[in-house]
Amino acid sequence: MRTIQVKSGSAGYSVFVGRGLLSTLSRRLVNVRGKGPRGVFVLTSPEIWSLWADAFLESFPHQDPPSILFLQPGEEHKRLRTVERLAEQLAEARADRSSLLIAFGGGIVGDVGGFLAAIFMRGIDYVQVPTTLLAQVDSSVGGKTGVNLQAGKNLVGCFHHPLAVFADTELLQTLPSRELRAGLFESVKAGIIRHPKLFGYMERNAGAILARDPKAIEYVVSASIQMKAEVVGIDELENGLRMILNYGHTLGHAIEAATRYRKLLHGEAVAWGMIAATRLGLARQTVTRAQADRIEKLIFEYGPLPSLRLPVDRLLDAATRDKKNRSGVRRVILPSGIGNAVVVEDVTDAELHDVAESMLRTARESSATTDSVKE
């Protein structure tokens, strides 16, 4: 097991990464809470619960199990009305300010659960037990919680840090391989923007990682979290450094929006976005040709990436409507060598058009289709 300390202005907590955390959870909660397992509520999805309920409940007292709340899967349930229904259920079950909520699931369960904990009785404690690779390396660290509006994703929410995060890598053994690979793109991102050692490791060990070798997975997950923890520790409220985490997201978000979040997984869209941003870096000479090639090669190593047929104008249109660009400033994150990134604010429409077109050409010719990568 590895432990990563997350420090930020308003909170500090530990992320535990390793195998077997789930079946020993109750005892570990006593350590972080400083008290026994009473008043524990679990938010999870029916699918996760049907797979893991036995392991989850193993360490809890059989006569006094935690109360289980369910969130149906799918982005359409990541809304305020879901949060309201869950809050009513908590109140009904007599949760109070001393209760603990465990968010046990993927990114949506984490975002909704964290937000529910942030606003129920003006804030109760919660812990994250992320079950997907993406949730383990990304959304469980940073304190961002929230739900969608019709007007856009994650437009309402809070910064609310968990008491602790338990990333049990054993849970990744049952993850569909497309989801595993989509999550690994976040680790690839971590390597590119700030962690040259992780970058090199992922170059050399793609076989072991994709075969879910426990040691390899544990290293990749903990190194990715370490990178994010450092960045968030330096810039909790996203005023500076944290922006580099958006590498690949300018066009990644635009791809998701233009395809209505239906064709690509988030990580896959970000992967195409990283390729575009890298080509912009090459044009701007923040990376050499050799470095750009290494980056693209690493991304495709964790593919296949689904092919994309999208008119460039539709993509650019979606990019300008992105909430992060509302102030009128378009910030693009470029790789700077391997293991470093820079934020540029002066990217012209023409430049963006060029790299979007170049990326879309590659994406059209990709051999993988969304069907072929579906599990």
Added chain:
Amino acid sequence: MRTIQVKSGSAGYSVFVGRGLLSTLSRRLVNVRGKGPRGVFVLTSPEIWSLWADAFLESFPHQDPPSILFLQPGEEHKRLRTVERLAEQLAEARADRSSLLIAFGGGIVGDVGGFLAAIFMRGIDYVQVPTTLLAQVDSSVGGKTGVNLQAGKNLVGCFHHPLAVFADTELLQTLPSRELRAGLFESVKAGIIRHPKLFGYMERNAGAILARDPKAIEYVVSASIQMKAEVVGIDELENGLRMILNYGHTLGHAIEAATRYRKLLHGEAVAWGMIAATRLGLARQTVTRAQADRIEKLIFEYGPLPSLRLPVDRLLDAATRDKKNRSGVRRVILPSGIGNAVVVEDVTDAELHDVAESMLRTARESSATTDSVKE
């Protein structure tokens, strides 16, 4: 004009109390925001807006007025679905993280507006411009924001401090007199639990205060806010001292719940609750007979209090279902002399029954009816 500094662990801001703040608001906002009047959104009620729009808009640039969002009056609109609708409107109007929300209205506008600001894009700046006495002396200070669930009032929300509070006492000139008096009970409470000077002032100047003499009102409002600011500064998250602010609330909330929030205004219910708590203080000898008499006399000075016909069992039943007593501990705040209060946790059912019955006897015989005090 008087200025009160509110300091708390996570924030510091000023409460300005005086006449004419509304018509100079835009210039004052520049001072607290450090920038011009762009990106300003106002949440208000149609009623308030029809009375005060001209004064409000006077100091804003005519070519670039703030955007106005409306909240219909009534507790039934203090819900998450209202917050969602308002958030969609903000997004539609292109509000972003640098926008400012002004909550311009009574307590409900303040609670909903503060919560909207707390969660829109994970938190934007807001200021309070409270228009009722109750909102000026109570809900605008302390950072509590939130909305109701079916399961109970204020069960979801955030602690989110405003950038500043502008309590324009001129707005109180149009307040119905029953609402004025209901708000004054919060000032009476402030005097009893922590501000002997305010207590004495309200004893000697009831005539001037009820006649809305500007100087008298300004003193009462600022002294009440000063008291609350001190308490909240010492105990932001309601773990200790802040509990004394609940003086009168154990039975006050129960009266509101048992009458379904329809008969009495909040301040009136708290006034009856203060009378019961004072009688318990007398029984427990935390106040002398003379002190208890002075307290009751002051409360009735700001009456008339509506009569109440309520079986004692129904009241006590509502008291046990109150969310603040969920943990099983019943905390009651007793006056301790004049200008001080104590929290007791060992009040027996029999003791509570006795004082509730004694208070209800007085309340049944009160000459005022809810009809007679209606404006």
